[in-house]
Amino acid sequence: xxxxxxxxxxxxxxxxxxxxxxxxxxxxxxxxxxxxxxxxxxxxxxxxxxxxxxxxxxxxxxxxxxxxxxxxxxxxxxxxxxxxxxxxxxxxxxxxxxxxxxxxxxxxxxxxxxxxxxxxxxxxxxxxxxxxxxxxxxxxxxxxxxxxxxxxxxxxxxxxxxxxxxxxxxxxxxxxxxxxxxxxxxxxxxxxxxxxxxxxxxxxxxxxxxxxxxxxxxxxxxxxxxxxxxxxxxxxxxxxxxxxxxxxxxxxxxxxxxxxxxxxxxxx
Amino acid sequence: xxxxxxxxxxxxxxxxxxxxxxxxxxxxxxxxxxxxxxxxxxxxxxxxxxxxxxxxxxxxxxxxxxxxxxxxxxxxxxxxxxxxxxxxxxxxxxxxxxxxxxxxxxxxxxxxxxxxxxxxxxxxxxxxxxxxxxxxxxxxxxxxxxxxxxxxxxxxxxxxxxxxxxxxxxxxxxxxxxxxxxxxxxxxxxxxxxxxxxxxxxxxxxxxxxxxxxxxxxxxxxxxxxxxxxxxxxxxxxxxxxxxxxxxxxxxxxxxxxxxxxxxxxxx
Numbered sequence: 094x095x096x097x098x099x100x101x102x103x104x105x106x107x108x109x110x111x112x113x114x115x116x117x118x119x120x121x122x123x124x125x126x127x128x129x130x131x132x133x134x135x136x137x138x139x140x141x142x143x144x145x146x147x148x149x150x151x152x153x154x155x156x157x158x159x160x161x162x163x164x165x166x167x168x169x170x171x172x173x174x175x176x177x178x179x180x181x182x183x184x185x186x187x188x189x190x191x192x193x194x195x196x197x198x199x200x201x202x203x204x205x206x207x208x209x210x211x212x213x214x215x216x217x218x219x220x221x222x223x224x225x226x227x228x229x230x231x232x233x234x235x236x237x238x239x240x241x242x243x244x245x246x247x248x249x250x251x252x253x254x255x256x257x258x259x260x261x262x263x264x265x266x267x268x269x270x271x272x273x274x275x276x277x278x279x280x281x282x283x284x285x286x287x288x289x290x291x292x293x294x295x296x297x298x299x300x301x302x303x304x305x306x307x308x309x310x311x312x313x314x315x316x317x318x319x320x321x322x323x324x325x326x327x328x329x330x331x332x333x334x335x336x337x338x339x340x341x342x343x344x345x346x347x348x349x350x351x352x353x354x355x356x357x358x359x360x361x
Numbered sequence: 362x363x364x365x366x367x368x369x370x371x372x373x374x375x376x377x378x379x380x381x382x383x384x385x386x387x388x389x390x391x392x393x394x395x396x397x398x399x400x401x402x403x404x405x406x407x408x409x410x411x412x413x414x415x416x417x418x419x420x421x422x423x424x425x426x427x428x429x430x431x432x433x434x435x436x437x438x439x440x441x442x443x444x445x446x447x448x449x450x451x452x453x454x455x456x457x458x459x460x461x462x463x464x465x466x467x468x469x470x471x472x473x474x475x476x477x478x479x480x481x482x483x484x485x486x487x488x489x490x491x492x493x494x495x496x497x498x499x500x501x502x503x504x505x506x507x508x509x510x511x512x513x514x515x516x517x518x519x520x521x522x523x524x525x526x527x528x529x530x531x532x533x534x535x536x537x538x539x540x541x542x543x544x545x546x547x548x549x550x551x552x553x554x555x556x557x558x559x560x561x562x563x564x565x566x567x568x569x570x571x572x573x574x575x576x577x578x579x580x581x582x583x584x585x586x587x588x589x590x591x592x593x594x595x596x597x598x599x600x601x602x603x604x605x606x607x608x609x610x611x612x613x614x615x616x617x618x619x620x621x622x623x624x625x626x627x628x629x
Contacts, residue, residue: 150418151454157426158620160462186419194428352426 149174153356159338164359167233175356176232179224187354192256195334195351196263202331204268211328212264213320213347214297215335216275216285218355220261221251221292233357246277249284253292257334257353261294270328271297274319274340276312276360279304312360317343417442421624427606432627435501443624444500447492453524455622460524463602463619464531470599472536479596480532481588481615482565483603484543484553486623488529489519489560501625514545517552521560525602525621529562538596539565542587542608544580544628547572580628585611 149171155161167175178184204210214220226245227233245251265271277285279302286300307315316339320330324345333340333347336355341347417439423429435443446452472478482488494513495501513519533539545553547570554568575583584607588598592613601608601615604623609615 147450147454151451151458154422154425154455154622155458155462157422158459158622160459160619182415183419186415187422190419190423191426191428194423351428354422354426 145170146174153178156356156359157352157354159342162338162359163361166236167356169234171356172231172234175234178356179227179232184354188254189256191334191351191353192260195260195332195349198349198351199260199264199267199269199332202267205329206268208268208270209328210269211272211323211330212269212332213272213274213330213334213340214257214261215337215340216273216277216289217251218254218336218357219334219340219353220254220257220273220294221288222254223251225251227357237358243281246281246288247284249288249291251288251292253294254353258293260334264332265296269331270299272323273297273300274316275300275302276315277302278308312337312339313343316340317345320345320347413438414442421446424624424627425620425622427610430606430627431629434504435624437502439624440499440502443502446624447495447500452622456522457524459602459619459621460528463528463600463617466617466619467528467532467535467537467600473597474536476536476538477596478537479540479591479598480537480600481540481542481598481602481608482525482529483605483608484541484545484557485519486522486604486625487602487608487621488522488525488541488562489556490522491519493519495625505626511549514549514556515552517556517559519556519560521562522621526561528602532600533564537599538567540591541565541568542584543568543570544583545570546576580605580607581611584608585613588613588615 149168152161152168152171153175156164199212202210217223223242223245226242230238230241261271273289275285282300282302285302289295289297289300301319303315310318321344323330330345330347332349332351334351334353335341336353337360338352339360341350341352417436420429420436420439421443424432467480470478485491491510491513494510498506498509529539541557543553550568550570553570557563557565557568569587571583578586589612591598598613598615600617600619602619602621603609604621605628606620607628609618609620
């Protein structure tokens with residue numbers, strides 16, 4: 094058989110080999126198997142990763158829609174997902190979006206001008222960011238440690254959540270009464286004021302913290318009671334911003350509530 | 362040259378071609394340039410696509426957390442994202458998750474046994490799926506057309522949302538009074554009953570539709586009023602499942618509410 098004849102016979106085989114990767118297996122089992130295995134593993138890794146992202150996105154939705162509650166830590170398999178969300182662009186984009194939604198709503202309102210129109214803000218993960226703390230505690234992977242957390246709070250260096258600071262200024266500027274309603278203890282009033290001012294917040298009308306009596310209450314109850322007192326005093330609660338559903342739900346709810354994202358922890 | 366000799370010479374070329382796809386490029390410059398351009402374009406396409414996915418995920422969360430409202434259609438750039446979510450595994454996974462969360466909660470309750478413990482279900486996109494309709498209307502990209510939609514409703518062929526059917530059976534089986542509270546018109550009672558039964562739902566205690574008087578009311582108001590009547594009659598609303606926040610929020614709210622995903626449309 095001549096070379097050209099051999100080539101002629103090989104050509105269809107050759108072009109087949111170039112155009113249909115999967116067919117090689119029949120011709121050259123060994124190197125092919127290695128390549129095939131690599132690809133399979135990569136594909137498996139990728140689809141495993143996609144599967145985890147799918148599940149963790151679903152988990153995050155159930156958390157943000159308040160279907161999943163209570164919960165103590167983020168699912169272990171979502172550790173990377175949550176970290177990527179928080180440190181990547183997702184969290185920032187969500188914060189900006191909710192701030193814009195709230196600002197658009199605030200701008201659409203005509204205030205009565207009697208000083209009774211109120212906007213409520215929660216503090217932690219709403220006005221102030223504790224990410225420098227949570228970065229060292231797995232972004233919600235570790236069970237909440239109140240002693241360690243209080244040490245962080247006492248430093249009074251929590252940075253502002255910038256989109257919230259923008260909304261805050263907008264709301265203050267439009268003449269809303271601004272009430273800060275936080276689960277922080279009354280014993281942390283001074284340090285909280287110091288931190289808020291350092292972070293650029295000012296001109297709030299009232300800062301409401303938990304008194305000793307309030308400590309046994311669930312956040313939902315404590316905050317509902319405080320909103321109830323506002324309503325009794327004739328205030329109209331038009332807007333409420335918080336990262337926890339316990340900031341927003343319960344009695345004497347605001348006309349509109351704005352849920353900031355927080356896949357790191359849950360407060361009942 | 363013998364055939365075996367020709368094969369021997371061809372073998373390195375053949376195995377090179379199989380194992381290092383990219384090396385061919387040195388041999389064949391022209392397609393290489395094209396390939397390079399393709400790659401750059403592919404990367405640009407990919408990062409543009411990632412950007413859209415990021416924005417649309419953010420949009421979806423703002424919808425599901427009720428920050429974004431009202432809205433008439435999905436953002437145009439999210440058409441593909443929403444379709445992929447609905448027809449892919451995301452929507453199904455989210456439906457299963459919320460059904461499980463609700464079932465876990467239902468199982469955790471001890472009913473009084475006086476027949477006054479209630480679970481409320483919305484119908485459209487909660488018990489029955491209108492996906493066959495929305496598949497022909499861009500999954501929320503088109504403005505809602507009530508005339509066309511009613512034609513679909515009148516066919517009475519909407520399939521059940523399977524995870525909701527499971528929850529429904531669980532709740533009925535545990536002895537809850539089941540009230541179906543829907544924005545559908547009273548004129549559609551017969552066809553709705555027919556559809557529900559065809560889809561596997563049975564043994565509900567009451568089916569509440571909108572009367573002529575109710576048509577001017579926002580869904581939130583209509584549903585709040587109906588829940589108010591239940592409470593007046595001594596019922597305890599322990600669970601409420603709906604795909605719209607107007608199913609869940611307002612007065613006489615349920616002890617726990619379960620928000621099913623729905624990025625296709627919004628009802629105030």
